[in-house]
Structure formats: structure tokens, C-alpha cells
Amino acid sequence: MCREVWSALSMFRDAEEVFRMRAAVLADPFPTVTLSTATIDAARLLVRDHVTRLIVVDAAQRPMTMLEGTRLLHNAVPTSGRDDSVRARMVEEPAASIFPRDVAEGTVNDVLPSPMPDLPVVGVDASLLEAAAAMAECGIPLVAVVSTNDALVGAITVDAVLDRLLSA
Template identity: 50%
Template sequence: MRAGELAAPYPTVDLSTPVIDAARLMAAENLPGLIVVDGDRPVTILPGTQVLQLAVPGYCQDDPALARVIDERSADLFVRNLGDRTVAEALPQEHRDLPVLEPDATVLEIAAVMARSRSPLVAIAEHNGPLLGVITLDALLERVLA
């Protein structure tokens, strides 16, 4: 089976999308991250952990024990720290390279790229072309374990 046959539609966001909307999309669809596009071309991945890094106060990241002193009601509202920030602001300074493969890639190529990049998502696109679909780790494992 080739990548083009395994690829499926997948939600995307662009750099100007409010990060709170991206977080809501991840939660609603139970996604580990989103593909960030520029027009119709895949650019990078916005991992859910990066959204958390932007939302969780720095002092709690530096010392998680400090999070315990915040009352439960206030702690439940930490995502409000996202405010009006955009996906562009949520991405690390050096964007995470998005694993992109062409539609004729084999299942082993997909697995190798996922393993090397430690990404649960691989975008499928022709060279510098529009996003054709995405292969998730779940879909890959389902295929190879069938």
C-alpha cells in the first residue's frame, strides 16, 4: 500500500488562526496536533504540547510543584492565558520540521519518517504541492498490524 492510498483528510490551521480555536479543534477531534498550512501547502505541525506550553504559566513549567499552590478553580482556567494569541505565536522559534512524503511512499518509508521525526503525523503532498492528506500513527499501526 502506498501513502496516497492511506492518506486521509485532516484538519488544518494557518498561522493567523487563534491558538484557542486550534486547541478547541484538537480537543473536539481528539487530535495530537494540527497541520499548519500556508495557503494549501503544509508548513509545520502545531503539537498539542506546544499549546500547553503557551498556556501554562512559566513558573509552573519551571517548577511543577508551584502549580499545586494554585486553587483548583483558578487552575481549571489556565487556558485563558492563551488570550488572543495566534498559531504563529504558539510555534517555537525554530518551526518543527513537518514530515512530508509523496503519495508513492511505501508503508515502511512512512514508518521510518515517523520514527525519525518522532511525529504522529505525516503530511502527504507532491513536491512543494498542496496537502493531499495526512497519515496518522493510528492509521499506520492499524494498517501494519492488520
């Protein structure tokens, strides 16, 4: 997989130099939640930070998984609406605009699928190539960057990788 990522990105000039950059330098702060975070707070965080997913961390700030914004929608839309698009069109807008009480009062743990989705993780000393390969392998446009004690330092997004490559 790494070889495929490298060959696909080698068209960018100076890509080799960019790929020597370390994850610690490239990682940006990224919004996090815990399993006990209220889903309504997670939804507000997604909106506030203009992201489509959140990193779920444990009490020691170690990344565990991620919460996709679509999981909140999945649990907010009644089963009848998910299973039948015609029935979903018939729901009146005022009723559809109310965030369901059981979702609003739930926690991140309540809406995560089982098993929890994999989150690609690299150490602070990982290269940009390693981060890009982890994203490509998992099919997730985000990689968590952790310190030597596995605590979250930040994240590298596919946008950040491409930005570095295109500006090289």
C-alpha cells in the same frame, strides 16, 4: 533508517504487500490550522478531533510544520507554574481552569517554537514503507501526504500504519 524500520516490521505476515500500498490511498483527512488561526480555535480543534497535534499549512494548503497540543499548554501555564511544581500545586483550581487571556487571544504563530518543528512529508506516490521510514527518522507518529503541487492531501498516522500491518 529505512532498513531498521523494514526489519522491525518484517515480522508481520504479508508486510511486503502492505508496504507496496501508496500514500494517496492511505492518507486520511487531518485537521489543519494556519499561522493566523487563533490559539483558542486550535485548542478547540485538538479537542474536537481527539488529536495531539495539528498540521500547520500556508495559504496554498502546503504543510509547513505542526502544532503540538503541549505547546498550547506550555503557553497557557504561567512561567512560575512551569518552573516550580510546588507553586503549581498551590494555585486554586478555579484560577487554573481559566485559559489565560493572552494565549486565548494569540495566534498559532505566537505559540510555535523557533525554529519550527520538522514535519515529515511524503508525496502521494510514496509507499507505506517510505511513510513509516519518515515517521521513524523524525520520531513523529505522523506524516503529511502532499500532491504534486505540494498541497496537503491528508496524513498517515502511526496507528494507520500499524493497523494495515496487523490486518495484513
